[in-house]
Amino acid sequence: MPASSTDPRVARSRAVITAAAAEHFLRVGYLAANVDEIAAEARVSKRTIYNVVGGKEQLFRDVVAEVLGTAAAFAGAATRELADTPETLLDLAERLAAVVHAPRVLRLRRLLIAEAGRFPDLAREYYERGPGRVMTTLSAAFRDYHGRGLLAAPDPDLAAEHFAFLVLGASLDRALFTDEPPQPGRARAGAEAFLRAYRP
Amino acid sequence: MPASSTDPRVARSRAVITAAAAEHFLRVGYLAANVDEIAAEARVSKRTIYNVVGGKEQLFRDVVAEVLGTAAAFAGAATRELADTPETLLDLAERLAAVVHAPRVLRLRRLLIAEAGRFPDLAREYYERGPGRVMTTLSAAFRDYHGRGLLAAPDPDLAAEHFAFLVLGASLDRALFTDEPPQPGRARAGAEAFLRAYRP
DNA sequence: GAGGTGCTGCACTCACCGGTTTACTATTGC
DNA sequence: GCAATAGTAAACCGGTGAGTGCAGCACCTC
Numbered sequence: 001m002p003a004s005s006t007d008p009r010v011a012r013s014r015a016v017i018t019a020a021a022a023e024h025f026l027r028v029g030y031l032a033a034n035v036d037e038i039a040a041e042a043r044v045s046k047r048t049i050y051n052v053v054g055g056k057e058q059l060f061r062d063v064v065a066e067v068l069g070t071a072a073a074f075a076g077a078a079t080r081e082l083a084d085t086p087e088t089l090l091d092l093a094e095r096l097a098a099v100v101h102a103p104r105v106l107r108l109r110r111l112l113i114a115e116a117g118r119f120p121d122l123a124r125e126y127y128e129r130g131p132g133r134v135m136t137t138l139s140a141a142f143r144d145y146h147g148r149g150l151l152a153a154p155d156p157d158l159a160a161e162h163f164a165f166l167v168l169g170a171s172l173d174r175a176l177f178t179d180e181p182p183q184p185g186r187a188r189a190g191a192e193a194f195l196r197a198y199r200p
Numbered sequence: 201m202p203a204s205s206t207d208p209r210v211a212r213s214r215a216v217i218t219a220a221a222a223e224h225f226l227r228v229g230y231l232a233a234n235v236d237e238i239a240a241e242a243r244v245s246k247r248t249i250y251n252v253v254g255g256k257e258q259l260f261r262d263v264v265a266e267v268l269g270t271a272a273a274f275a276g277a278a279t280r281e282l283a284d285t286p287e288t289l290l291d292l293a294e295r296l297a298a299v300v301h302a303p304r305v306l307r308l309r310r311l312l313i314a315e316a317g318r319f320p321d322l323a324r325e326y327y328e329r330g331p332g333r334v335m336t337t338l339s340a341a342f343r344d345y346h347g348r349g350l351l352a353a354p355d356p357d358l359a360a361e362h363f364a365f366l367v368l369g370a371s372l373d374r375a376l377f378t379d380e381p382p383q384p385g386r387a388r389a390g391a392e393a394f395l396r397a398y399r400p
Numbered sequence: 401g402a403g404g405t406g407c408t409g410c411a412c413t414c415a416c417c418g419g420t421t422t423a424c425t426a427t428t429g430c
Numbered sequence: 431g432c433a434a435t436a437g438t439a440a441a442c443c444g445g446t447g448a449g450t451g452c453a454g455c456a457c458c459t460c
């Protein structure tokens with residue numbers, strides 16, 4: 001009788017394989033990652049990887065889906081807590097910067113930019129579920145602020161872009177190339193500039 | 201007697217090899233590029249590549265140096281023509297966006313982000329000679345504006361970051377993932393927001 | 401025009417890597 | 431406890447790609 005897909009051994013294997021694979025892919029990229037090493041680090045036979053996951057490409061997709069899921073959840077949580085007044089944007093700026101500069105998130109960005117040619121669907125999905133969702137959430141909040149006269153943002157999508165990139169554009173861009181940590185206070189300063197530009 | 205390095209055959213080979221290699225590296229990245237294909241496209245024997253350039257890594261470095269040189273020259277030229285009044289920033293914004301969104305420049309960015317782990321020195325060099333120089337030029341201009349009371353920019357470095365990423369942050373970020381062309385008018389709108397935030 | 405040098409084309413080595421096979425052991429569900 | 435299934439270890443296959451050696455032709459320098 002088939003132990004079928006509820007076999008705890010399978011679940012355990014899948015978990016440890018995906019964890020090791022995430023480590024490798026995020027560090028060295030898709031092509032340079034090698035299945036033997038992933039198997040060794042997961043302390044799992046290479047055969048198990050092919051039984052449980054299917055192959056290198058599927059493994060990559062699984063890893064991206066998992067990391068993207070948790071990253072998107074964090075980003076969503078950090079953005080949704082918009083309160084009544086635009087002044088809370090200063091705190092939001094710092095939370096957002098912290099999430100986006102988390103090492104895993106940065107590496108996922110690098111990875112997907114690097115493989116955008118090979119996996120355009122993944123790059124697009126990332127963009128929609130990550131930055132895209134943050135933008136639409138911000139935009140909705142700004143539309144609300146605008147309606148209540150708290151912010152002069154006739155084009156809330158544009159305002160959302162401006163907020164996001166004032167807050168973390170420069171440091172994010174730099175981090176993509178050099179691993180340097182963001183300068184402290186930069187996020188808050190960006191939010192302040194935003195308020196100067198968009199205060200009614 | 202040695203024909204030495206002034207032999208026109210060598211110069212010609214080097215030129216055609218670098219051109220073909222740039223094409224390949226910018227399109228598929230470092231690892232996926234393959235020397236046989238580059239040789240074929242350059243209509244040159246593979247042996248010639250190893251004689252003239254030395255190897256795949258050196259070829260990559262040559263290509264990056266060349267593309268980076270021309271890109272930096274363009275970016276510098278587009279930024280330096282700052283006139284007396286902050287109003288010219290609207291035009292500057294559009295010029296800057298055009299340069300940065302040029303396909304070659306975008307692909308160089310993707311390439312260097314992708315290989316930042318393997319070639320950290322190249323990534324750093326790019327950042328200093330490209331975005332870095334643009335920033336310092338902008339910053340110097342803003343300091344001047346500030347001194348003459350034309351702009352309220354007590355921290356000109358910060359103002360330069362804000363200007364650059366208001367103008368092209370969102371579209372550049374998107375372009376790294378999806379190849380989508382920037383929305384028209386976005387650059388100008390960014391410059392306008394900048395002026396609202398920094399007008400004295 | 402003579403001698404040296406570069407280019408070619410091709411075969412070749414060597415290493416790596418994704419994926420499979422085999423022969424065996426350990427768990428699991430019933 | 432007993433099939434059935436998952437896992438292990440190691441060898442193996444097929445393909446690919448960086449880099450080399452070499453022999454002969456073409457071109458450049460003087």
